[in-house]
Amino acid sequence: SQTIHQWPATLVQPVGSPLSLECTVEGTSNPNLYWYRQAAGRGLQLLFYSVGIGQISSEVPQNLSASRPQDRQFILSSKKLLLSDSGFYLCAWSHPGQGEKLFFGSGTQLSVL
Amino acid sequence: AQKITQTQPGMFVQEKEAVTLDCTYDTSDQSYGLFWYKQPSSGEMIFLIYQGSYDEQNATEGRYSLNFQKARKSANLVISASQLGDSAMYFCAMREETSGTYKYIFGTGTRLKVLA
Numbered sequence: 001s002q003t004i005h006q007w008p009a010t011l012v013q014p015v016g017s018p019l020s021l022e023c024t025v026e027g028t029s030n031p032n033l034y035w036y037r038q039a040a041g042r043g044l045q046l047l048f049y050s051v052g053i054g055q056i057s058s059e060v061p062q063n064l065s066a067s068r069p070q071d072r073q074f075i076l077s078s079k080k081l082l083l084s085d086s087g088f089y090l091c092a093w094s095h096p097g098q099g100e101k102l103f104f105g106s107g108t109q110l111s112v113l
Numbered sequence: 114a115q116k117i118t119q120t121q122p123g124m125f126v127q128e129k130e131a132v133t134l135d136c137t138y139d140t141s142d143q144s145y146g147l148f149w150y151k152q153p154s155s156g157e158m159i160f161l162i163y164q165g166s167y168d169e170q171n172a173t174e175g176r177y178s179l180n181f182q183k184a185r186k187s188a189n190l191v192i193s194a195s196q197l198g199d200s201a202m203y204f205c206a207m208r209e210e211t212s213g214t215y216k217y218i219f220g221t222g223t224r225l226k227v228l229a
Contacts, residue, residue, distance in 0.1 A: 032214065059216075090158065092217075099163075101163065107157070
């Protein structure tokens with residue numbers, strides 16, 4: 001069966017510090033991968049998506065970047081965090097062979113202070 | 114322009130009654146998919162139901178049904194026999210295809226509170 005791992009679960013970082021959130025998928029190959037951000041009490045904003053290694057599409061120009069160094073690994077990064085980067089970050093995957101669903105990780109609650 | 118619109122920020126329903134959560138969407142694609150997800154206070158995203166744009170029958174999954182009105186571009190979620198455990202945030206989402214890739218766009222959500 002397929003699983004998605006996302007870590008850490010919570011993170012408190014000072015303004016101006018770097019960020020690295022990692023997400024890995026097991027049990028499938030060549031998934032489509034996604035990073036979403038959810039501000040407190042708000043909807044999900046699509047940040048990045050990837051259809052393959054090294055292929056990243058950005059939805060919203062901002063202080064963040066994403067990379068996909070391996071087929072089932074998706075990393076969200078920042079060189080210098082802003083207060084506005086605070087939020088709940090969700091990694092997700094989909095695959096045509098798995099129907100139409102988007103499968104989510106458990107999320108990372110990021111607080112930038 | 115919003116592609117997914119959920120106009121109800123919050124809803125209350127009495128336990129054991131039915132409730133409808135509204136969702137309208139905007140797309141020029143012929144092929145697309147519509148979803149509903151539940152997000153309890155734990156933050157996890159739980160898939161509830163899916164409707165394809167070519168599906169003629171409304172989707173049903175247990176107590177969940179999707180009232181799909183294609184001409185109106187609406188995809189409302191109906192929860193029958195509400196339970197206390199249904200209290201959560203509910204998101205409507207649309208899958209659209211861009212350059213051969215699927216993107217999933219979410220609405221702003223509806224917070225449902227089930228009253229005992």
